[in-house]
Amino acid sequence: MILTPIQTLTIVIVVALSSVITRFLPFIIFKTSNKSNSFITYLGKVLPYAAIGMLVVYCLKNVNITVPSYGIPEAIAILCIVVLHYWKENTLLSIGVGTAIYMILL
Amino acid sequence: MNKIRALKAAFPYTIPVFTGFTFLGIAYGILMSSKGYGVIWTLLMSLFVFAGSSQYVAITFLTSAFNPLNAFLMSLVINARHIFYGISLLDKYKDMGKIKPYLIFGLCDETFSIICSSEPPEGVSKKWFAFFITLLDHMYWVLGSVLGSLIGYMIPSSIEGLDFVLTALFVIIFVGHWKSKGNRKPAAIGVISSVISLLIFGPDNFIIPSMIAIIAVLTLGRKKLDPERIVEI
Numbered sequence: 538m539i540l541t542p543i544q545t546l547t548i549v550i551v552v553a554l555s556s557v558i559t560r561f562l563p564f565i566i567f568k569t570s571n572k573s574n575s576f577i578t579y580l581g582k583v584l585p586y587a588a589i590g591m592l593v594v595y596c597l598k599n600v601n602i603t604v605p606s607y608g609i610p611e612a613i614a615i616l617c618i619v620v621l622h623y624w625k626e627n628t629l630l631s632i633g634v635g636t637a638i639y640m641i642l643l
Numbered sequence: 644m645n646k647i648r649a650l651k652a653a654f655p656y657t658i659p660v661f662t663g664f665t666f667l668g669i670a671y672g673i674l675m676s677s678k679g680y681g682v683i684w685t686l687l688m689s690l691f692v693f694a695g696s697s698q699y700v701a702i703t704f705l706t707s708a709f710n711p712l713n714a715f716l717m718s719l720v721i722n723a724r725h726i727f728y729g730i731s732l733l734d735k736y737k738d739m740g741k742i743k744p745y746l747i748f749g750l751c752d753e754t755f756s757i758i759c760s761s762e763p764p765e766g767v768s769k770k771w772f773a774f775f776i777t778l779l780d781h782m783y784w785v786l787g788s789v790l791g792s793l794i795g796y797m798i799p800s801s802i803e804g805l806d807f808v809l810t811a812l813f814v815i816i817f818v819g820h821w822k823s824k825g826n827r828k829p830a831a832i833g834v835i836s837s838v839i840s841l842l843i844f845g846p847d848n849f850i851i852p853s854m855i856a857i858i859a860v861l862t863l864g865r866k867k868l869d870p871e872r873i874v875e876i
Binding site for chain 1 (some may be wrong): 862
């Protein structure tokens with residue numbers, strides 16, 4: 538644990554809050570008004586795809602291609618995951634094999 | 644009796660979720676343990692957040708300098724997809740009575756897809772059918788992660804490379820999105836905006852700028868990106 542218990546609890550609360558806000562928001566704002574063509578509806582549709590793109594980058598943010606290991610373990614593992622996932626479409630298999638390959642390469 | 648019948652009808656639909664949530668939950672619990680966060684923290688997270696991606700990302704906020712604002716904004720963006728789920732279920736969840744708040748709280752990706760694609764068999768209450776699907780999925784996630792947390796106590800601390808589960812998970816979701824052509828533009832906007840922000844602001848400060856960039860590009864490009872508007876053309 539790096540954070541103090543109070544700091545940890547704060548993180549738990551803000552993350553829980555964000556989850557609750559996004560889940561309840563549509564039921565609160567679209568009670569009566571016209572739900573189609575709203576900006577929020579649009580964001581709910583496209584933001585998830587952009588968010589996952591951002592998260593992939595976020596996970597790799599500390600990879601430095603100018604110092605050993607040059608990000609090679611990450612690149613190989615991700616390539617394997619992509620190929621495996623296109624081929625088998627099995628989430629658990631792709632995550633398991635991908636992570637195992639990465640741990641071996643490290 | 645009514646409830647037992649609904650539980651029996653709901654259970655088979657949740658079996659695939661059982662496998663997935665147990666596996667991802669165990670991995671989550673092990674990861675939390677390996678960072679020094681024991682079973683209580685894992686339980687709190689899984690019970691009250693109940694959103695896999697943001698819980699996984701939250702680990703990175705638990706293992707770096709205390710920054711609740713970043714943690715909040717980041718999970719808000721990750722959880723934005725819930726807005727779409729809610730909108731899709733406005734009608735279906737209209738007359739759910741007392742259990743409605745729980746149904747909304749428990750609306751994760753998997754529960755959403757079951758609720759959308761299935762109807763309760765004849766004679767089974769719609770309300771309790773939805774309730775048990777939500778509850779069972781929620782419990783699988785909680786039990787899986789608690790189990791993982793307990794397993795985590797038994798294996799040596801800090802297994803090198805296990806964090807890669809998180810990367811693998813998002814790469815897989817990304818591949819899934821990429822397979823469908825319509826999703827590629829927003830997915831690419833997410834990657835490109837983040838890479839540019841990362842290069843400019845560095846690994847510790849790029850999240851907020853990249854979220855601003857993403858929302859700005861999506862807003863400005865709405866005419867070209869909005870699925871509903873494209874249909875009209």
